[in-house]
Amino acid sequence: MIEVAHLTKHYGGRAAVDDISFTVPRGRVTGFLGPNGAGKSTTLRILLGLDRPDAGTALIDGKPYRDLRYPLHTVGALLDGPGSVPERRAVDHLTWIAQSNRIPRRRVHEVLDLVGLGGVAKQQVKKFSLGMGQRLGLAGALLGDPEILVLDEPINGLDPEGIRWVRTFLRGFAARGRTVLLSSHLMTEMADTADEVVVIARGRIAAHGRLDQITAGHPSLEHVFFALTGDQGPEW
Numbered sequence: 190m191i192e193v194a195h196l197t198k199h200y201g202g203r204a205a206v207d208d209i210s211f212t213v214p215r216g217r218v219t220g221f222l223g224p225n226g227a228g229k230s231t232t233l234r235i236l237l238g239l240d241r242p243d244a245g246t247a248l249i250d251g252k253p254y255r256d257l258r259y260p261l262h263t264v265g266a267l268l269d270g271p272g273s274v275p276e277r278r279a280v281d282h283l284t285w286i287a288q289s290n291r292i293p294r295r296r297v298h299e300v301l302d303l304v305g306l307g308g309v310a311k312q313q314v315k316k317f318s319l320g321m322g323q324r325l326g327l328a329g330a331l332l333g334d335p336e337i338l339v340l341d342e343p344i345n346g347l348d349p350e351g352i353r354w355v356r357t358f359l360r361g362f363a364a365r366g367r368t369v370l371l372s373s374h375l376m377t378e379m380a381d382t383a384d385e386v387v388v389i390a391r392g393r394i395a396a397h398g399r400l401d402q403i404t405a406g407h408p409s410l411e412h413v414f415f416a417l418t419g420d421q422g423p424e425w
């Protein structure tokens with residue numbers, strides 16, 4: 190369970206996130222939606238202990254990320270691609286993370302197979318396409334077999350087959366009682382994947398609730414989104 194309460198963060202006097210509160214329940218895929226600069230990444234970075242809030246809290250299973258005893262076993266994250274040194278081979282990148290977190294080596298091969306990179310495990314990451322890099326990032330997030338996944342734009346760069354694979358994987362992950370928080374710009378994809386949505390605009394929550402309730406009476410999630418955010422959508 191993820192609980193964000195009264196979270197506030199300013200950069201240079203401007204609020205990137207302004208007193209936002211929402212919860213992310215177990216057993217559901219929760220989509221985190223918002224236009225460019227709305228505050229999604231800021232929220233996720235604070236949640237994962239990569240930045241500090243000015244006020245409020247972002248808790249994972251009741252604790253700030255830095256107080257988690259076994260962070261990789263609790264929450265897997267994908268923020269900015271695979272996070273690997275480009276010269277490193279995929280298998281070595283994951284082995285390095287596994288070893289520093291007391292995760293057995295066999296799990297590296299399990300997650301590589303799981304994300305469809307088993308056949309290219311010995312390739313250098315710099316030879317990977319954007320989509321392969323995203324899969325490697327997801328493999329890293331899954332190493333500790335976490336209960337919670339936090340993914341920032343995980344389908345960026347994926348081809349249609351890759352997008353479908355991520356969707357099916359995340360739906361299955363949540364169906365086993367686990368928790369997914371997923372940010373994306375892609376409305377159609379979000380409408381197909383999420384059970385719950387949190388819409389953020391200009392650092393504030395514009396809507397939060399079940400996807401079917403939020404879209405009721407509207408032709409699509411995209412229509413709701415533009416109505417809520419006042420965004421005309423040219424940059425989407």
Ligand SMILES: Nc1ncnc2c1ncn2[C@@H]1O[C@H](COP(=O)(O)OP(=O)(O)OP(=O)(O)O)[C@@H](O)[C@H]1O
Pocket residue numbers: 200201204205223224225226227228229230231232
């Ligand atoms: N390290 C930083 N220093 C200064 N300003 C920042 C920093 N990080 C974010 N911001 C600003 O905070 C606001 C929110 O940015 P954030 O990256 O959280 O938005 P986002 O919703 O993730 O957008 P995008 O979809 O474009 O990634 C923006 O105005 C951004 O310019």
